[in-house]
Amino acid sequence: METTKIIIADDHTLFINGLQLLLREEPGIEVIAIANNGKELISLIIQQQPDLVLLDINMPLMNGLDAVHQIKQTFSAIKVIMLSTYHEDHLIERAKQYGANGYLLKNSNKSELMKTISLVMSGKTCFPYRLPRAENTFNNSDAFLRPFNLTKREIEIVELIKDGLSNHQMAEKLFLSIFTIETHRKNVMQKLQLKSPAALIKFLMKGEP
Template sequence: MSETIRVLITDDHFIVRQGLRLILKTAADIELVGEATNGEEAIQLTAAHQPHVVLMDLRMPVMDGLTAIEQLGQLHPKIAVIILTTYNEDEMMLRGLQLGARGYLLKDTERETLLNTIRAAARGESLFKPDILQRALSVQATATPPTKLTSSSSADELTPRELEVLQAAATGERNKEIAFRLGISARTVKAHLTSVYNKLGVDSRAAAIAIAAQRGWL
């Protein structure tokens, strides 16, 4: 997108907000429009400032991040939410993705990863760090035994190719990378993912991966 990306930070720890603020100030194409200390404030500030991207902590007083993500999805579905997570919030992160978050970041992530993830979210895309996602999927697999993908485990069964594309997406591969490895076009990859979204009743790669992980498909 050509316009400046408007970002809202939501975290109850001052030092986290300060660190993010300093990083965002170094990017000419990103503008910090507000800082919230809990989910309730995030909803209020989102309505007031209409950011393109909201960085959302999960554990906060008054209103937690999951509740805020769900409400923002209902009130402002076009605004991208990126989860701010730590190493002990894997299950919450997956739940947040299923509720509509566009992606996730560790709070100690490096500058370029933070900025690139924000830019991707503002464009309507999702960027995943494979190591974080694989760890989260491992936790989910331990909690939920894998189930065979059949019509009994899903209202609409995914085709083998759709499942293959979804599993590749879950490792962090982008459409062009998936296309190259599978020997198909990027347009075909996009079509498969769109079909997956329709069958699972979601509108993003993040939500599809979260649901697939919770059902033991990955």
């Protein structure tokens, strides 16, 4: 049996230790290195030439999405499975666009982990099933926004504003730049014909102009 050489890239020690214990029991699998951030991962890949990278989507210095993008541009044969706590459409879609071979939620069990590794190493892809959604999807409490023709991304921003998140927190959650978040907020305010952030909050809380 040919051995699959794996690098685990994650910045949470307990998660890494647990993953190593699971993989250590499996024949034909060898964890050859651990990376704690994206930049360290790229360096280790150059040195170690793994067959597969298990890559956390949210890491310091270089996040997992940027890392998989760089890996696939330089080492296209290396398989990459993204590890994430987020089951969100835009992250799954971006992982696909950047060349990831799979996307696995961190609350998955060992059977799901091994099935994903097996599928990816056999040349297939493995991503969570996503229910098709209409472009403008509002819950009942936000139905008043429907006439304003907000995009799917603007609806996401609105929901996060209502949850009290700052621009920085929204940028981290959605893996977008602060500038992009600010641009979306401005577009929302323009569509709603509001002049200030305070007016936006008041409008969203009241559900009326």
